[in-house]
Amino acid sequence: xxxxxxxxxxxxxxxxxxxxxxxxxxxxxxxxxxxVGYRDIIDNVLTALLTRGNVLLEGVPGIGKTMLVRTLGxxxxxQFRRVQFTADLMPGDIVGTNMIAQDETGxxxxxxxxxxxxxxxxxxxxxxxxxxxxQSALLEAMEEHSVxxxxxxxxxxxxxxxxxxxxxxxxxxxxxxxxxxxxxxIFKLDVGFPALExxxxxxxxxxxxxxxxxxRVATGADILRLRALVREVPVSPHVEDYAARxxxxxxxxxxxxxEMVKRYVKxxxxxxxxxxxxxxxxxxxxxxxxxxxxxxxxxxxxxPTLRHxxxxxxxxxxxxxxxxxxxxxxxxxxxxxxxxx
Amino acid sequence: xxxxxVLRVVSRVTGxxxxxxxxxxxxxxxxxxxxxxxxxxxxxxxxAVPWYLLxxxxxxxxxxFILFAAKRLRGVNRFEVAKIVDxxxxxxxxxxxxxxxxxxxxxxxxxxxxxxEADEVASKLDLGKLxxxxxxxxxxxxxxxxAVTIVLAIGPMHIRGWFGSATAGKTAxxxxxxxxxxxxxxxxxxxxxxxxxxxxKKPIQSLTKIESERAPDRDxxxxxxSMSADVLADIEAVKATVxxxxxxxxxxxxxxxxxxxKEKDKSDTKPPPIAPLDQELxxxxxxxxxxxxxxxxxxxxxxxxxxxxxxxxxxxxxxGQPKKxxxxxxxxxxxxxxxxxxxxxxxxxxxxxxxxxxxRKSNDTVEKTDFEKTxxxxxxxxxSMKDVEMTAKAVDVPTHFSPQAREPVAEETIPPGLRGYVQxxxxxxxxxxxxxxxxxxxxxxxxx
Numbered sequence: 083x084x085x086x087x088x089x090x091x092x093x094x095x096x097x098x099x100x101x102x103x104x105x106x107x108x109x110x111x112x113x114x115x116x117x118v119g120y121r122d123i124i125d126n127v128l129t130a131l132l133t134r135g136n137v138l139l140e141g142v143p144g145i146g147k148t149m150l151v152r153t154l155g156x157x158x159x160x161q162f163r164r165v166q167f168t169a170d171l172m173p174g175d176i177v178g179t180n181m182i183a184q185d186e187t188g189x190x191x192x193x194x195x196x197x198x199x200x201x202x203x204x205x206x207x208x209x210x211x212x213x214x215x216x217q218s219a220l221l222e223a224m225e226e227h228s229v230x231x232x233x234x235x236x237x238x239x240x241x242x243x244x245x246x247x248x249x250x251x252x253x254x255x256x257x258x259x260x261x262x263x264x265x266x267x268i269f270k271l272d273v274g275f276p277a278l279e280x281x282x283x284x285x286x287x288x289x290x291x292x293x294x295x296x297x298r299v300a301t302g303a304d305i306l307r308l309r310a311l312v313r314e315v316p317v318s319p320h321v322e323d324y325a326a327r328x329x330x331x332x333x334x335x336x337x338x339x340x341e342m343v344k345r346y347v348k349x350x351x352x353x354x355x356x357x358x359x360x361x362x363x364x365x366x367x368x369x370x371x372x373x374x375x376x377x378x379x380x381x382x383x384x385x386p387t388l389r390h391x392x393x394x395x396x397x398x399x400x401x402x403x404x405x406x407x408x409x410x411x412x413x414x415x416x417x418x419x420x421x422x423x
Numbered sequence: 424x425x426x427x428x429v430l431r432v433v434s435r436v437t438g439x440x441x442x443x444x445x446x447x448x449x450x451x452x453x454x455x456x457x458x459x460x461x462x463x464x465x466x467x468x469x470x471a472v473p474w475y476l477l478x479x480x481x482x483x484x485x486x487x488f489i490l491f492a493a494k495r496l497r498g499v500n501r502f503e504v505a506k507i508v509d510x511x512x513x514x515x516x517x518x519x520x521x522x523x524x525x526x527x528x529x530x531x532x533x534x535x536x537x538x539x540e541a542d543e544v545a546s547k548l549d550l551g552k553l554x555x556x557x558x559x560x561x562x563x564x565x566x567x568x569x570a571v572t573i574v575l576a577i578g579p580m581h582i583r584g585w586f587g588s589a590t591a592g593k594t595a596x597x598x599x600x601x602x603x604x605x606x607x608x609x610x611x612x613x614x615x616x617x618x619x620x621x622x623x624k625k626p627i628q629s630l631t632k633i634e635s636e637r638a639p640d641r642d643x644x645x646x647x648x649s650m651s652a653d654v655l656a657d658i659e660a661v662k663a664t665v666x667x668x669x670x671x672x673x674x675x676x677x678x679x680x681x682x683x684x685k686e687k688d689k690s691d692t693k694p695p696p697i698a699p700l701d702q703e704l705x706x707x708x709x710x711x712x713x714x715x716x717x718x719x720x721x722x723x724x725x726x727x728x729x730x731x732x733x734x735x736x737x738x739x740x741x742x743g744q745p746k747k748x749x750x751x752x753x754x755x756x757x758x759x760x761x762x763x764x765x766x767x768x769x770x771x772x773x774x775x776x777x778x779x780x781x782x783r784k785s786n787d788t789v790e791k792t793d794f795e796k797t798x799x800x801x802x803x804x805x806x807s808m809k810d811v812e813m814t815a816k817a818v819d820v821p822t823h824f825s826p827q828a829r830e831p832v833a834e835e836t837i838p839p840g841l842r843g844y845v846q847x848x849x850x851x852x853x854x855x856x857x858x859x860x861x862x863x864x865x866x867x868x869x870x871x
Contacts, residue, residue, distance in 0.1 A: 092532070095532045095533055095536040096536070315533055316529055318516060318519060318524070319523050320502065320516070320523065370515070372515060372537070373533050373537035373540060374517070374520040374524070374533070374534075374537040375516075376515040376520070378516070418506065419506070420500075420505065420519050422500040422501075423523065
C-alpha cells in the first residue's frame, strides 16, 4: 500500500484506538466511583467484557463483589440480572422452562418462560453453592451465548456477560466448580481485602450520604464495536509462539514444563486458555496505545487467565503451593525468542 | 509499509550482538584451554614436555571456541536482534513485530499502523544507550591466566631460569656432549663418546683428510697401551698362520716406506708412545726399517692406515692433532713403546663406531697414532679367526661403512703384502651368520 493511502488508514485506526481507550477509561472511572480501591479488578472485568469472556470473582463476603457487577450494569446501560445460587436452585430457574399456557380459546400450549440468563449482564452470586447440575446450566450460555430448552435453542442477546462470585472461606455445603465450567471463565480474579486508605474512602462514600450516582457511559453497541476492534489487533508470530509455550508449560507431561509444574501440577490449561490469553493481551495492547501484542502483555494477563486452569496435585495443596506461584515460575523460565521465519 | 528505520537499527546493532556472543563463547573456551595449558607450562620447567602436548590445549581452545561460537551465534538473526533492542529499550516488541509483519506481508490497517509506529520509534532511538552485553563471568580470571601464560611463554629467560635449574641439569649433559663433539674433544664423566655421522655424500678423500687432520681423541701419554693376554695370544696364533710370503710382503712394504725421503725434520716431533704389539712383529718392522735405511732407497709408496675410533678413556684430555707429515703409517708399521704397565685389557667399543679409512703417504714407520695401533691389533685379532669379543658391531658396519671401506681397497694402491690383511679385516666386520652377503652399495670387489 502506498504512503498516500496508508495515512488515512492509519488515521482511521488511530481514531478507533482513541475511542477504545476513551470508552474503556470512562467505564472504569464510573465504576470506580462506587467501587473503591479495586481499579485493577475493574479493568480486568472490563477487559473480560471486551474479549467476550466471563469472569469469576473470588473473595471474602462484604468486599463489594456484587456491588461491582451491579455498578457495571448501570454504567453500560445493559440489562442486568442477579441469580443467588443456592443448593436448591434448579437449572430451569436459570435458563427458563416450558410452561403450559391457555389462550383465549381455551387451547393449552407450551410456552417458554425465559430465565434470568436472558440478559446482558448476569451475576451468578455464590455460584459454588448450587449443585453441579445447576452450575452446568450455565455452560452453554457462557460459551455459546445460547441456551437449549426442550430441544429448542435460544440465542442470548449480545453482549452477554457472566460474572460469578464465590466465597473461598465457607466451603461447607458448597460444590466446587468442575474444571469444565472453570474453563469457561476467561479470568478468575482474586478480590483481596481493601487497603487502609481504601477503607477510609469506603466509609466516606457510603456512610454519610447516598451512594454515588453513576452515569451510563457506554451502550451495548459500543461494547460490540470495541470487541470488533480487539479482534483486529495483529499478533506477531513470536508472541503467539511465546503464549503457546507458556500454556504448554502448564502441562507437566510436556517438554516445556518447568520442574515446579512437573512436581505440583496435575493438569494444565486448555486451548481456550490460550485464546483467552491472546485476547486479553490484545485488549491490554490497545489500552497501552499499541497496535500489536507483546510478550509483556502475555505476561501481564497470564495470572488471571491461567490460575484457575491449573490443577494442583495433593502435594501442592499440602505444601500450600499457590497457582500464582506456579504461573510465575512458568513465566520466569519460559524464554522469549524471536526466530527467523 | 516501510520499516527501513527498523532495519537500519537492527543492522547497526547486529555486529555488537555478535561481538558479545563471541565473547560469551571465547571466555569459557579460553578458560578450559588455560586450565590445561598452564600445568603443562609449569611441568615443562622441570621435565621436558613434548611440543605437541603444549599445542594440544591451543587446538582444544580452537575447537571449543568454534563449537561455543556456533551455538551462541546460531540464534543471531535480525528478528532476534530486534527482540534484544525491544527488551533493552522497553519498546514492547514493536520492532520485532514490525519486522514479522513486513516479512509475512500483513496488510490490514492495524498491521500497517504497527509498522509505521515501529519505524517512527526506531528513527528516534538512541542506540548509545543500548547495553547489549556485559563481560561474561570469569573474564577477569581468564585475563589473569592469559597473562601468566604469556609470561611463561615469552617472558624473560631468567624467570624460566629461576624455575629451570632442574631443566638446566636435565639438558646439561646433552649440551655439553654437543659442545665437546663440536670441539673434537672427548667428553668427560661417564658419558659415552659422541658419535659422528659420516656424510656418505662426501668424497672419501675429503673424509680421510678431515680425519687425518683431526686431533686424537685421547692423550697418547695417558693411554693404556698394554695389550691383553688374549691379544698376545692372537698374535701368536697369527704368527703361526701367516706364511712366510706374506711376512716378506710386509717387510717389502716397510722397506718401501722407509725409502721415502722425509718431508720434515722430526727433531721437534716426539713420536707418541705406542702399545707393545707383538714383539715379533715389531722386530720385523724394525728390521725392515733398518734394512730400508741401509739401502737408502728413496721413492714413495702408498700405505694404508685404518683407523677405528675407540671410546675414550675417562679423564683423558685432548692433546690436539699430531703434526702433519709426522703422522702415522699404514700397514703393520708400529712405533716404539716403553709402556710396561700391567696386563692389557681390551676396550669395548659401543655399537656404532666410526670407521675411517685413511690412505696417505708417509715414510715414517715409527710415528703411529693410537688409531693405527688399534687397527693393527684388530687386524691381528681378526686374522686369528678365534671367537673373541668383537670390538665393533658387525651388523652396522657393512651396512653403513662397507662401501667406504672397499673404495680405498679397490682404488688406492695398497702394498701387496697388506692387501690380504685389509681385505680380511673388512670381511671380518661382516656378520658371522652371513659372511658372504654383499654390502649395501658395494658393487666393486676388492682387489686382491
